[in-house]
Amino acid sequence: MSNEIAFKLLKKKIYEKTGIDCSLYKDTYLKRRIDLRMKAIGVGTSYNEYYRYLGKNPAEYDTLMDGITINVTEFFRDITTFDAFKNDVIPEVLAYKKKRKSKIIRIWSAACSIGEEPYTIGIILHEKLGTEIKNFLISIQATDLDAKALNVAKAGIYDASALKKLKKFMVSRYFDAVEGGKYRIKSNVKQLVRFQQHDLISGKKFLHFDVIFCRNVLIYFGKELQNQLFLDFYNALNDGGYLIIGRTETLTGEAREKLLCVNTRERVYRKAGT
Ligand SMILES: C[S@@+](CC[C@H](N)C(=O)[O-])C[C@H]1O[C@@H](n2cnc3c(N)ncnc32)[C@H](O)[C@@H]1O
Known part of the structure; x- marks a missing residue:
């Protein structure tokens, strides 16, 4: 054979x-x-x-x-992408919400691995909104295929080395030191995140997100499936919502025509608003 x-x-x-x-x-x-x-x-x-x-x-x-299902990830992976999220995306989302008198912010971290991406998003929201955060209903839906990775994510305990990109004040603000030189994410960030097992290939659809992060996973899939999933993300976004993909990834298919690229370098795309 x-x-x-x-x-x-x-x-x-x-x-x-x-x-x-x-x-x-x-x-x-x-x-x-x-x-x-x-x-x-x-x-x-x-x-x-x-x-x-x-x-x-x-x-x-x-x-x-x-x-x-390699789980390589880290806190603040591609830090400049998170800068764009903090400085450009969040203010736009907040302005859009204000116009519509809405306090609900929904974010999806698709293929979240062991949780470092959704927790980074939570930390940034705290940093950006400060005490104002309590005036919003924020949910970060974090999904992955890998049940083992999700268990690590739910526990929220990481080695000190995982926090190397965080400034010192952030470590003390958002983590508690626990046994074995490890760090546990604090509840103020953890409570923003809901973990759920989900296979991107399953065809199951989610809806109504203001921001979707899907980074460093679609590269493993064939072109047709990538096109379908990008379109699914487009459909899952609220008007005026943002899709953020991996820095080395390329948006393809119908979604490429429908989404406006607002930051080429950081691969940030926006769905037209009403
Ligand atoms: C390289 S990690 C990316 C993690 C994070 N998004 C980042 O950029 O740091 C890829 C993740 O995709 C997940 N994955 C692979 N195939 C998947 C599928 N069909 N559905 C959902 N997640 C999948 C893996 O389990 C792994 O956690």
Whole structure:
């Protein structure tokens, strides 16, 4: 059997066993992640061999899934993007809300990994709004496919090294030191965030957001799916709402025509307001 056919069978098997539709991920990406696992367990270079290994070692499916849904993230990842969020996006959202006499602000961190992105958003909202924050009904919906990552996110406890991009005063303002030299996010930020397991590929739709962050995940998906998801995000935004994607990502498909790019460098897009 050719390695390409074995790869196709492997994708089918992974779908049956885990429910993750590998055909929607880019083949180059999947192969890279599977190759890494094969190297780690020493099964050679044939996908057929790895297929057989999975058959004999079902626990490997979990490890492989961890490898596919890589959770790399950090507080204030791409700090200039968060500067744009703080200095440009939040004031515009607040002005828009004021005109409509609304106090509700809804933000979605899609593919939030272990929580550092949504907590960063919460910290920035506190920094920007100060005591005014209590006058708003703010919710940050944070979703990810990976249940293990979500458990870490919900616990909200991080190593000191995870806080390296935070200014000292921010660490004491938003974290409590706990055992083992770790830090736990304070409740004033935590209570803004709701974590939920959600597969972006599932087709389940969410609506009515003022800002959507979806960074560093769609790059793993094929073009068609990316186009569909960008359009879903467009539809999920309120009028005048913002979509923020990863700094190295490209907005494609119909959403590219519909959204106005307001910051090319930081990949910030706006839906027209009424
Ligand atoms: C590289 S992290 C990005 C985290 C964060 N957005 C950031 O930029 O720092 C990618 C995240 O996408 C999640 N992910 C991968 N496939 C997904 C899917 N189909 N649906 C939802 N989340 C997914 C992974 O579990 C992982 O936590």
